[in-house]
Amino acid sequence: MNLVIRKREESLGWGVLVVYLGALALAFCVCALLLKMSGKPGFGGLAILFRGAFGQTYALLDGLVKAIPIFLCALGVALSFRMQVWNIGAEGQFALGAVGATWAALTFPGLPGVALMPLMLLCAMLAGAAWGAIPAALRLRLGVSEVISSLMLNYIGILLLEYLVFGVWKDPASFGFPMTAEFASGGQIARILPGVLGKLHWGLLACPVAGVAYWVLLSRTRLGFEIAAAGEGERVARYAQLPYGFLVFFVMGLGGALSGLAGSIETSATLGRLQPTIMVGYGYTAIVVAWLARLRPWAIAFTAYLLAAFRVGGEVMQLELQVPAAFGPIMEGAILLCVLAGQFFLTYSVSLRPSPKAARPAPPANDANDAAKGARS
Amino acid sequence: MSPELIIALFAAAVQAGTPILFATLGEIVSEKAGVMNLGVEGVIALSAFAAFVVCHLTGSAWLGLLAGGLAGTLLCGLHSLVCQVFLGNQVVSGLALTLFGVGLATFLGTPYVGQATEGFGKIAVPLLSDIPVLGPILFRHDTLVYLGYIAPVAVWFLLNRTSLGLGLRAAGEMPAAAAAAGLNPQRLRAFGVLAGGFLCGLGGAYLSLAHTHLWTTGLSGGRGWVAVALVIFAFWRPGRAVIGALLFGGVMAFQLRLQASGTNIPSSLLLMLPYALTVIVLVFSAARARERSGASAAPAALGVNIEPEG
């Protein structure tokens, strides 16, 4: 028997679902095994996680709240991944967004909400975009790999946030806790229906707007086409006279702006002030989401919610089983590794072929490649 | 600053540079074979934990070191599996590996937080340690630092003076040529990734066994990413990796000293130093690479998976 591996001509259809579910199942098994190893119930622990994530209305709503920043960051990441630009700086751009919004809120506390809120969002997006533009500039001008520079800017951005919160922006009335003063009410995003919809806030509106804009951009506009085409590499981009440098700036800048937006929404809606605790790794989760969703907006929305729900469930499990918070990234890492491996089966077909037997009549091949590739099904 | 202080600072730089050196060498071996491994951060974290636990339980620092190396090998084996067998994107797989490795170290290590282990003690090399200035800087350290003196030479020798190294480089430059020469590029790459993982693992082990001597979370602290950047700085040459590791060790030691001395510079700004330096170093190496344009130092097939034929 021979193992035959061949590139697929047609997409797998429903098989995609099977592959994904299989990969998820494998990742969950790994997680259960880890729980078991540390003396906790394995699948029982996961059951607690699922119940915590999907068992109650408020948990579902909580997941939705957490999905907002993840979704926005993931859109930003997906935009640059589309172009094969490896922006992994969403975390830092998120931090800068929070810083930008906080600056506006602390500098103009007297403004009415209709003026302050847009200003905060604008500052956040500008700060995030600027943070994203740095790796773009370094890559274009000097050929510095954006992977490492954008990652280093995550650390620097978070430390910058801490510096401000521990220092110049610290609220004198905070009893030494690292936090800014609470924003004026015009600088806070309100909850939609506090009694009914829990912590769900108006920041949610940003998601459909950004999601639809992303979809329209990539599928209907010339710029979106140019981004996708530039993802085929710099040589093709040059041949097609694509403004490659501008596109790198555009995807990194817009991606940064989206992450910055996420940062400002998170600051102003869930906390109402800036605190280092807002940095919980949404920017990294966003990378996982973007890749799992294969950069498609609807899939990003779904996956962002799923991973946000796992975070909610993870917190419940953390409390009930005394599991460290690190379980979250483990799960995300395991899921990503398994899906990454599973995606092999989307591109390639693997079949067992019996050892050579008697020849069966076959049409003569004039051009082996031609015929193989011309085969329609 | 007094001469004693400067000597102490240099000695601390050598120590702080050692784990980065091991990780950089590990990544060089992996990348020379054509596989980019952005999971170094996770590898360091996990191997630091593995080394700590084994040393803690058995009392043997050497067994701990071995465990660190093997944990690195194992985690990189996952990378090799995902990228070489399942042809996953190397960048994304590396990121996943970092998430997984750092998470796992924290998760498994939680019960041990704050616990101490003996690890490696300092051994002054007879005679050499008495040399003025150089003696205290170079020869009054733990065994792993001395191992770190040998490692770059060993890696250089492996890559340039053995048939295995020649094949490994061929697998990183042009896998098809290696295959046509009757070698198995997949196997050579796997060797590079695993051996590189072992070296990174030694770097991780250093952190818990010789640096802190106790277990805390977040021990890797971005060192893995620094190592990835230093590979570019080093132009994939083990000798230059030493310079880079010393540079970073120096900055880290300096920054720690400054914090300890009760300066009024906020610690967040001091902590930024190594990360900012990484970016600066990258800019510098990119400019250098541009000057010597033509032959790029990066292996030609770096990051490109070998696709199945037929």
Added chain:
Amino acid sequence: MDERKHTGSPLGTPHGARPDARTDIGTDLGIGDVLPQVRLTGVTKRFGNVLANDGISLSIMPGRIKALLGENGAGKSTLMAMLAGRFKPDEGRIEVAGKAVDFASPREAIAAGIGMVYQHFMLVENMTVAENVLLGQEGGFFLNPAEMRRVVGGLAERYGLPIDPGARVGDLSMGERQRVEILKLLHRESQVLIFDEPTAVLTPLEAEALFAALRAMSAQGKAIVFISHKLEEVLSVADEIAILRRGRIEGEFLASEVHSPAELARRMVGRDVVLEIDRDEVSAGRMVLDVKHLSGEGLEDVSLDLKRGEILAIVGVAGNGQQQLVEVVCGIAEPQAGEVSILGKSWADFFHSRGWKGELAWIPEDRAGLATGRGLSLTDNLLLTTREGFAHGQWLERGRASETTRGIVRDNDVRPGRIEAQAWQLSGGNLQKFVLGRELYREPRLIVAEQPTQGLDVSATEAVWQRLLESRRTAGVLLVTGDLSEALQLADRVAVMFRGRVMGLFPVTDTAQVERIGSLMAGLRD
């Protein structure tokens, strides 16, 4: 040489492709008093439902040069890959020196004395000559570079293939690189040396040197297989010729039995081939390209001009400045010194205000990685160069683009016919037809075509030639080609390039000059 029987070949007759006869001939040449170095019997290889090799029987004799002739896709590379241990045959037997073998890896094939020189050299550019030659054959775990250089230097001297063993392969010329490949095989003491299209990258002089080396090696008893589709070459160097068509051996005979390239071509294709293509005269129109004293970036004082209705062929061995010239003309690189004017505008003006239609179209040599995006659908690939025609501001008319793509696919017979197919799913010929269709859709007045038929089979080549000739009515064509016969078929005038210079520029009717093209390509003026 021994007296073997070569008579009775039914394919000696002009119209001779008779599939039923193939097995007889395949074994016929192997029968003699010398044991074949390699004997294939009934070797078959399938990929999916595609029969790449169908019952091939072939004998490769020591001390003989056998040419294997066939079009692209005839199954040559599959056959060679099996000999080199990269694929396993589905059926049939391979014997080396009388013993059946079953190669599990290239390593085993090498050990059995079979060596390949691939068309795209299998050399690591970042390593030295010595390292490349000894890769996988170091003879010990530890390496001694000085010793390695000595061994390789000695080998080079012994076989009269001078080369610096310490040089970086990336710094060598194509001819020198090929020498490194040959040294690799000689070092392994390969008894069978297989050359896949070895002259494609060589100057005529380098090719002559290679032929001399082949003859010398064959005189030393090596069995040599020479894969080519250049008929003259095959006739001049081979002792025996085997023709591969549609995965089968369709004929095997002595080179001395063939009297002309045309006869060989007929045997290769199985019908009379139009080696001559009809080209009616088109009267020359306005100047579309005018290059004056262009220098820099590897070019030296290049001057040429092109009018509508005319094809100007740039010939020369690859890497003599053609690429730099194309990059300037196509707006990728700025002219350093000298003047370039396109469609009556200066270079800067033209590329500053460049429109997508009615201007310049570029059909690059690399159709899979430059002219198209591998992972893009055909519609997206159409938009690559025509998106301005389908955009209203930022809005992209995808529906109309799909419609247009469908039309191009239909008119140019691009297979498979669905427009959702991604570029990597198309064969080279179909992709080229698509690229040509797309570029002509732009109604260009200046066309730059680089190696437009490289790797295409005869029918695709004919189609491409036809379209280029037709396009003369509205455009001037700058044809960059390494294939002299293509240049002479299509062009009105020929410019020969060597080391960034134009060595000569003359009409194809100037037979005296045309005779000298070979030496001009090698940089010899007299």
